[in-house]
Amino acid sequence: MMPLDDNAAIELTAFAWVPPFAQGYVRDLRIRWALEEVAAPYRVRLLDVRSKPAEYLAEQPFGQVPAYRDEEVQLFESGAILIHLGLRHSELLPAAHAERMRTIAWLIAGLNSIEPQVGELGSVDVFHKDEAWTGERRPQVVDSLRRRFGQLQSALGGAEWLTAGFSIADIVMVSVLRETRECGLLDEFPELSAYVARAEARPAFKQALSDQLAAFRAHEPQFQGEAA
Numbered sequence: 001m002m003p004l005d006d007n008a009a010i011e012l013t014a015f016a017w018v019p020p021f022a023q024g025y026v027r028d029l030r031i032r033w034a035l036e037e038v039a040a041p042y043r044v045r046l047l048d049v050r051s052k053p054a055e056y057l058a059e060q061p062f063g064q065v066p067a068y069r070d071e072e073v074q075l076f077e078s079g080a081i082l083i084h085l086g087l088r089h090s091e092l093l094p095a096a097h098a099e100r101m102r103t104i105a106w107l108i109a110g111l112n113s114i115e116p117q118v119g120e121l122g123s124v125d126v127f128h129k130d131e132a133w134t135g136e137r138r139p140q141v142v143d144s145l146r147r148r149f150g151q152l153q154s155a156l157g158g159a160e161w162l163t164a165g166f167s168i169a170d171i172v173m174v175s176v177l178r179e180t181r182e183c184g185l186l187d188e189f190p191e192l193s194a195y196v197a198r199a200e201a202r203p204a205f206k207q208a209l210s211d212q213l214a215a216f217r218a219h220e221p222q223f224q225g226e227a228a
């Protein structure tokens with residue numbers, strides 16, 4: 001079944017287009033991926049990244065994507081949306097309390113212990129790349145990320161996934177880790193690289209990525225001349 005369906009009860013927001021460096025990494029991808037994993041139909045509401053309607057702040061207080069709604073909830077924050085989907089689909093989040101909470105702990109680790117540091121690298125390498133201070137700051141950021149990646153690789157301990165089976169925690173962690181691929185840091189950690197590759201090989205990930213990119217391709221002409 002094709003989860004993209006204009007009549008679906010689940011609605012996800014995404015951007016019609018983003019600059020090339022962000023394509024394939026916008027956070028609606030995490031939700032698309034989870035929905036593909038469980039073959040849940042969803043529709044996408046595309047927003048213009050340059051001018052989001054003021055009313056959108058009622059759905060996402062920071063004007064960001066993704067926002068999510070279905071017949072039961074209206075949510076923002078990719079982690080919360082994934083937990084909601086996990087509570088509906090035990091393939092994504094185990095039902096037993098101890099396992100469920102351990103999975104949620106790993107999801108929060110991805111969001112709170114790894115993503116901020118990955119974000120700092122993005123800040124230095126992308127958003128402030130031509131500014132002199134980044135020359136001093138970058139080695140510190142890379143060192144601290146390297147330490148975290150080493151700890152994460154040890155915790156994974158050669159296992160296939162962070163917990164007993166593939167889960168929403170892996171969706172978050174892999175989404176965060178793959179952002180560092182271009183800078184080469186992931187190559188220093190073969191087990192983490194293999195973990196990311198294993199997740200990216202899942203048909204659900206491939207479909208989600210392809211659907212996000214297809215929207216950008218379709219809207220590219222309207223954004224000609226925007227900053228890369």
Ligand SMILES: N[C@@H](CCC(=O)N[C@@H](CS)C(=O)NCC(=O)O)C(=O)O
Nearest residue numbers: 025026027063064065066077078079
């Ligand atoms: N903590 C939020 C972060 C969402 C976020 O950073 N969204 C980005 C796209 S990946 C965004 O909408 N950026 C545009 C903006 O901030 O105006 C989540 O995980 O959902």
